[in-house]
Amino acid sequence: MKAESCATKGCPTRTRSRFCWRCRRRRRVESARAFRSLPERLRSKIDPSGPQFEGTPCWVWTAAATSRGYGSVWDRGSMRQAHLVVFEVVIRGGRKLRGKRRELDHRCRNRLCVNPTHLKPVTRGENNRRSTCWHHLVGERRQAL
Secondary structure: OOOEEOOOOOOOOEEOOOOOHHHHHHHHHHHHHHOOOHHHHHHHOEEOOOOEEOOEEOOEEOOOEOOOOOEEEEEOOEEEEHHHHHHHHHOOOOOOOOOOOOEEEEOOOOOOEOOHHHEEEEOHHHHHHHOOOHHHHHHHHHHHO
8 A cells, every 4th residue: 555645635745544533533532522420421311390299309310211210321331220320420529339238229119210309328238128119029929927
């Protein structure tokens, strides 16, 4: 492959690739500036005027949702549940939930709600006991018999 001029308009540099190293670096820096921070992205996907629960409105997630009805967001290289990410950013300052209480219970029972005041860290067993899902209720009836 012979050297040709850079594909950037006005750049006189001759290169064997499409862009010269200066233009590649400039494009990389400009594209990095275009990305918004995680809190900005989260704010743009929340509708703070949802149904009321204990005097405060649900913050309804308006972006992508899973098949089970929970909001999802791209964070740290993977898809994560939106209510977990919002709770970590607002309450825990970006630190992940650790230990036994790694699940968040939606006290308002709205799976798309990401309002941190409506979420409470609980154990998996406690979250299952509070659930309104039929398969958790069947298990409770079996234990009661």
